[in-house]
Amino acid sequence: MTISHGAQHEDADPFRERSGPVSSVRRQILGGDFRFDSASAALLGVVETAYAGLPSHRLPAAAPTFRIELRLLPRRAPSPGDEPPPVRMQSGAGLLCGVMDTSNYVVLAPAQRQALVVASEDMLDRPYHLRYELVEFAVFTLATRGLGLVPLHGACVGRQGRGVLLLGASGSGKSTLALHSLLHGLDFLAEDAVFVQPEGLLATGVANYLHVQADALGRVDDRAARHWLDRSPRIRRRSGVEKFEADLRLGPGRLAATPLELAGAVFVSAEAAADADALLSPVRAGEVAARLRAGQSYAMAQPGWDRFERQLIRRGVHELRRGGHVRDAVAALHGLLDGSR
Template identity: 75%
Template sequence: MTLNPHHGAQAAASDPFGERSRRHASLCRQIMGGCFRFESASAALLDLVDAAYAGLPPHRLPPAAPEFRIELRLLPRRASPPAAEPPPVQMQSGAGLLCGVMDASNYVVLAPAQRQALVVASADMLERPYHLRYELIEFAVFTLATRGLGLVPLHGACVGRQGRGILLLGASGSGKSTLALHSLLQGLDFLAEDAVFVQPESLLATGVANYVHVQADALRFVDDGEIRRWIGEAPRIRRRSGVEKFEADLRQGHGRLAPAPLELAGMVFVSSQAADDPDVLLSAVPGGEIAARLCADQPYASGQPGWHPFQQRMEQIGAHQLRRGRHPRDAVDALRRLLG
């Protein structure tokens, strides 16, 4: 068979936007109360999605879950990919679209009103699965779920038991992840350690309990050899801040993942400061200070729809500050007392 050397160029000229139908495989996952359909011609991208979301408890929120569609497109390798980490994502919006752009070959375009997103990645990004998953794919999932389900997006963690949860807030480095890990190891249900999404009317909280991220020095508080191996043998990731952490897969059977959304029963601001009295770690936050502390802790969420009813409900519940004790398990005991 004789090939026409101009065929490829002609095809590109006739379909410059890549709109023509391609053979796509798809997979569906129940995530954060929504049904997400991922479609791609790239098996490698779908494998990355499956690694992120397979095996999670299928959280559902009232009313019935809508369907979200995310198309993932793989481009050829960049001629000169960056030697260090990829460039940070730059946000843009307009004409009802939201965009997150790393560069011309790696970006996300979201249409929240249509519950759809396009994730584009270059083949070399498959060598950086953490950045590809966390900054492009999860960005699309979290943003669509937040806008499509009317959730308040929070930077924080959440643990609980018997359907009740405690929201853990605080600055990066305050110890939220370590506390969430030890809560899991001490028998509490693990909902999320980095991002929590709350339905403001019901105060039902959901998240993605796929990984926990802890620094190496947190292992000194882990006595169980099997748990130490589980974390110590996990891949290491590097945050944009430069902090390196283990990324341990929570679906390997260590502890219990929250099987359903947790109804928030309390809020705790986690502090890196040691308690004056190691037997008294919790102190109530005065009611008149809760709103200001909450807004200062969550600058992005405080500007989103649903914030004011959420804030009012959390003021009614009350808040505590948690300082460090002798061992993280002492902080877990304090959370248990709040849960009743």
């Protein structure tokens, strides 16, 4: 029987523990010190594309180190469809897993602050899914568990160290409001995922990309900003909705240089305000907790949720209805941050 050198290698290293020379990239993300190790320059390039040029947010406590190993597998046979299978979650023995298929998955050991991200070469042709569903999944999950953060589906903008949390159902206009807040002088913290330290309501995020639908272009008056959005690549969400993926590091406005202390939260509504001069209205005390928890099922299961919820309610929660132009809503946010309401 003839055994090829490749077969000998697989028998000697069935778990691929010897992957060859490894390089590293280190980034300060969400208050943690992340080290990415890989023998693949292409995968480290994905990390750089995601996190290079971002403000290095630091939280009051010392930044722990998280280690993420990235491993590239050979290209698979072409699979049907335009997108990879959705990630399925699993856990056991202190490990968390997110699995697309046998060649694309994430294994996390939160107690050890480590993760393994495995991707096939063909995923390099799908950079949005590779970054968002594998690499960022590992970063966000390790940071949430290792730093005790509350992970929220929402956006956040602010100024002078204070921020306002933008919440609301999909399609309510959070991303569009975040975009116009950026264009009208507010600091941009995050558009899709916000991570809050419950003790001091310090919010952090990853301000790398903004996702808006094409109809948002018609409401952007600045020609340079429209050009920035229009030349951005388009991605397709799992829901089927197409959006521009605009790199915030290449666009106008300011990214929040430090975590923002939340001054309160706003539920963004798609409904028009009855009074164009009164877009903001306080949410009734008896409704606040239920509305905060709606759409935040994962966040409310985290250990810091109760402290976060109590403190945010004390700071103030409002509903923001639409005015004649989105800049009217931005002016209302300025008012909240100024403490005038």
